[in-house]
Amino acid sequence: MSGEAKDQKKGGIPRVALPEDARLATLAVREGLPPTPWGENSEALFLTSSFVHPDAATAARRFANEEEAFVYSRFSNPTVMMMERRLAALEGTEACIGTASGMAAIMLLVMGLLKAGDHVVCSRSVFGSTIKLLQGEFGKFGVQVSFVSQTDLAEWKAALQPNTQLLFAETPTNPLTEVCDVAALAELAHGHGALLAVDNCFASPALQQPARLGADFIIHSGTKYLDGQGRVIAGAICASAHYIDNVFTPVMRSVGMSLSPFNAWVVLKGMETLGIRMKAQTDSAAQLASWLEAHPGVERVYYPGLKSHPQHELAMRQQGGQGGAVVSFVVRSQPGADDGGRAAAFHVIDHTRICSITANLGDTKTTITHPASTSHGRLTEGQRQSAGITQGLIRVAVGLEDIEDLKADLARGLNSL
Ligand SMILES: *Cc1c(COP(=O)(O)O)cnc(C)c1O
16 A cells, blocks of 8 residues: 555554455454554544654654654644544545545645636536535636536536546435446546546445545545534545645645544544444435335435436446435425425425434434425525426435334325325
């Protein structure tokens, strides 16, 4: 692993002694840093802003980046490093850099890679704040962006310009679970001399490792499945050691969208159970999706694990045969209703007693939301219609409750429409 070679060259921070062929479930629990001389078994939380040097000459070498050591927690902290190493291991990249939030990871990505006049091609279906960040905030600094279909590769190709430096994708998307072909996008990007970033929030590395499909940068909101228990805001970029060390860390040093050690520690411990949580939540989501598809009160279900999903085969190939934990569905419109199904959707949401009515996801607690009036509420009705976000659409991010209780929770409203 070249990450290891890098650490040896700098001579500073040791690695955990793990067998070279240790598998993902082992790395999820064991990768990080060796314990301190106290021999703690659970990783330590280093709440310190700075680190002390033995003498002035050593301090000078460390500040000049000639010797790897912890210096200042804006850009280096042992707890944050443990989280970074663990996430890099899960994603199969050489390195990783933690950030204050998922959005901060995307900001760091763009600040590190692009300058005024550069062009990005991005799926139209990505997270709403990503669209606002690329178009609104970075538009002010002269970065150009074209939005294209999530699933039509020809549109991505047609949008490439001589100044296109970056392709940005997210798969599956929120809330319609549209899947794009990561390997095909990587090939398209590289053939054009551009790079591919993939937001891997929804599938998480437990289901899908975009770097293995050719993606150059993996974006994470640690807030979602990595923490997995709805506690903290966190983010990260996974990439080669070259990009992390030479491109993103210098930006982090000057800009400071840093991940707090406490939040890093929560995500670090969350990753230990990522695999079994994703498996359990995905199994429940698959059961719920089949059950919803058969329910007379439901018009349509969006779930990559269902045969009816337009990219079912691609999703199964790309996501290790698993559909993920997010299911969306359209409530059957009621005779005479002229609200596009909004009242019926509200009825179903309001009759739940277990699901949390919140737009967050990736929690052990199942969450339920009405995208048209929350996450996509700032769009015009026309924009929503063309994006497929109808008034009857409900999104459920399945947690760890008993699946029979979740079915009963949704049946209460669906059966009384
Ligand atoms: C939540 C989310 C983000 C942003 O992450 P924050 O941690 O909330 O900043 C980015 N992308 C996707 C797909 C998300 O779901």
